[in-house]
Amino acid sequence: MTKKLFYDNSYMQEFDAEVISCENDKKGWALVLDQTAFYPEGGGQPADHGVITFGETTVNVMDTREKGGVIIHYTDSEIPAGTAVHGRIDWDRRFDFMQQHTGEHMFSGVVNSMFGYNNVGFHLSEKDNVVDFDGPLTKEDIKAIMDRCNEIVWANQTVETGFPENVKELEYRSKKELQGEIRIVRTGSADICACCGTHTATTSQAGPIVALNSQAYKGGTRISILCGKRAVEYLKNRNDDCYDISHQLSVPVEDITSAVTARLDEIGQLKYALANAKRQLMAVWAEKAETDGELCVMVKEDLTSTEIQSFAALLSEKAKTAVVLSPQGENGGKICIISTVYDTNKLGRHISAALGGKGGGRPGTYQGNVDKTADENALKELIVSFE
Ligand SMILES: [Zn+2]
Structure with missing residues (x-):
């Protein structure tokens, strides 16, 4: 059995001890001391983590486990049994x-x-502190819980630990x-x-306590919480975020939510107006398109996948085969073919063989990408060569 110094004093950062054994196993050197302040994973x-030193030598403790009352420190080097050592735990962690x-x-x-x-x-790690409860909690409930927790933080009450004799009479979780x-x-x-x-010695040393997002989980509620320094770091970062948004939108920080909602509404309206304008523009292009009724080929820049399909559909009302190619800046282009006379997949592959890219679709319609673009004349020649 290893003497657990952390039970007498959870604030002990350094201690002296003697090496009982040190054996090589899969996880490194398994070092056992007569007593330790290193807490093994549990509960x-x-x-x-931390270091163990003797003489001029320092050995790193990468993990600490407990097996049947014996605490094992996994270290990166061997320390011979019988050595007097000094341990120092990573106190920030x-x-x-x-x-x-x-x-x-x-x-x-x-x-x-x-x-x-x-x-x-309960899941605690360097990043997360997540707790699951077996009942539903609303946003308002969680705010009330946070308020109560922080009142207890400010009341600076003692945290007591021990092995009480009357444990059977106690109501505990x-x-x-x-x-x-x-x-x-x-x-x-x-x-x-x-x-x-x-645990900390008083409730105040664990505060403040902040609950982040919650979600419904297995009929109950899963909540992420942050305590102490983690909570303060998080709030500092989110405060920076809020002021960044406030500056970008040129509104006071307390108005950012309504300002973002207003911007999103505006973007929605602009998207709608732009789609309408594009539809009208495509109708004008289609009206002016030159065609002999057999083939109509057009090249128009920066159409979206939906737009290129609508535009090809408009052209297909004027010709048996409609082909639209839409260059997309540096990234090649999009292509759409609608035809009542050709096998559109074969024609698409024929164009891909010359311009690169790939695509597919149901019979009569082909949609895809091309690596290189071409002008209307070159595209017409390509189609004629397919015939
Ligand atoms: Zn606990």
């Missing part, structure tokens, strides 16, 4: 997890007391039936929960 909380984990307890405890729902899933010694974490007035993780 939803990721493993500690650990304190972040302590803030996220303590905040998660508060959030889950408040959801439980306000709505009676249980935390049925737990995802599974527990046996043996049960570690209880009381997070101020927010929560009492069975948990093996590391």
Whole structure:
């Protein structure tokens, strides 16, 4: 059994210890110490990283696991058994997890007391702190939960951890039936929960607590939360985003939502007006198109896939075979063929053989891309050579 120093003091960043064993296995050197402040992955909380030093040598701890009460530090080099060492955990990483984990307890405890729902899933990583509840929560519910959590943050209440003797009489949250010694974490007035993780000493050190987006999940609700420094970093970045948008739209930051809605409406109206104007323009082009009634070929720049098809359809009312090629800047072009006399797929392939590109379609209509473009005369010659 390894002595777990993090249970006596979750704020211990450095410690002395002696190497019990160090064996090479698949994940690196599996180092066992007589005591450690490195927290092993468990209870939803990721493993500690850090370094172990002896003399002039420093060894990195890449992962920490627990097997049957023994804590294994996965290191990048060997340290012989019997060596006296000094361990130092990556404190930024650990304190972040302590803030996220303590905040998660508060959030889950408040959801439980306000709505009676249980935390049925918890995922904590360097990026995410996601909690699942077994009941629906509205946006307004989540705001009320956030308010309550932050009131408890500001009340600066003590977080107590331990193995109480009267555990059987306690009402505490737990995802599974527990046996043996049960570690209880009381997070101020927010929560009492069975948990093996590391936590901040007070509720204030885990704050602020911010809920991000939520989604309906398996009949309940999945919510991403951010606590402590993560919450502040996130809010700083989103604040920058809001002011960027405010400057770009030249409106006060509190008006950006209505300004974006107004711009999107405007874009919708412009798209509609542009589509109408293009339709009218294509009708004029079609009216003026020169054709002998057999073949009508036109080259028009920058038509969309829908437009090229509508335009070819208009031309096909005047000729048995209508071909439209639309150059698209540097990127070759689009082509559409509508014919009542040719096998349009074969004609399309014939044009592709000369101009590159590919396409397809149902009988009578071919639509595709060409790598090179051509003018109307060159295109007519190509079609005539197919005959
Ligand atoms: Zn926990």
